[in-house]
Amino acid sequence: MKNPTDFWETVLEPDEKLLWTGQPKPRLHWRxxxxxxxxxxxxxxxxxxxxxxxxxxxxxxxxxxxxxxxxxxxxxxxxxxxxxxAFAATRYALTDKRALMFRIEGQKTRVKAIPRETITAPNLRNTMPASVTFLLPEAKKKTEIGFEFVEHTDALLPHLEARV
Incomplete structure (x- = not known):
């Protein structure tokens, strides 16, 4: 299997450092x-x-x-x-400059990049596995934005908390 960081090499800026990568892996659960x-x-x-x-x-x-x-x-x-x-086609990454959400939908590729300056204190949601929200909702949207259903949030949280 390819190294997970290889996926992000074409997306990262030349001086950008990859801190964490993940992929949603939701389980069928009442949570x-x-x-x-x-x-x-x-x-x-x-x-x-x-x-x-x-x-x-x-x-x-x-x-x-x-x-x-x-x-x-x-x-x-x-x-x-x-x-x-849809979750199977999604990848997440946290760098020293931005949070990246990448999804391939048929012939379309959607990338959302969130600058580190706009990231708020992380909020851990009790899903299976946990979800971490770190951006307040936009005026039109009601839900917070973050990485959903990611395993090993213990490796992600220190990176988010260090920048807030």
């Missing part, structure tokens, strides 16, 4: 509820739709009810699979 996105709400809607069909149609149209169990499983599974696929 990681954000992985499931809107899927639980969709499943609840399907459940209510099933109740509505039973209440209004009786047992005459119970063929529709055969679809509901499949949809109650497929919709959340599909949403979670998409989210896990």
């Amino acid at each position: 990681n509820w954000r992985l499931y996105g809107p899927a639980p709400m969709a499943a609840a809607g399907l459940f209510l739709a099933g109740g509505f069909i039973i209440a209004t149609q009786g047992k005459d149209n119970d063929v529709w009810l055969l679809l509901l169990p499949a949809l109650l499983v497929l919709i959340p599974a599909w949403a979670t699979w998409r989210q896990l696929k």
Whole structure:
């Protein structure tokens, strides 16, 4: 396997030093509820739709009810699979100058670079594995920005805390 720092060599500036690299590795766990996105709400809607069909149609149209169990499983599974696929294509790095988030989505590559001067005190979130947020949200966004579901946060935190 290639050295993780090789991935970043083309992205780093000539005088930039790589301090930490990581990749999200979320686990299916109740603490990681954000992985499931809107899927639980969709499943609840399907459940209510099933109740509505039973209440209004009786047992005459119970063929529709055969679809509901499949949809109650497929919709959340599909949403979670998409989210896990996106995390598999994501890489994180912390350098002496910036925090980098790199994601390959099909033919597109998205890179977010956050200058070290804008990084705030890190906040460790209780996910599996832990997530570290270190940038306050922008006016339009409600969530903090950071490295999500990263293992070995004990190696990352000293680098973040040293610069704040």
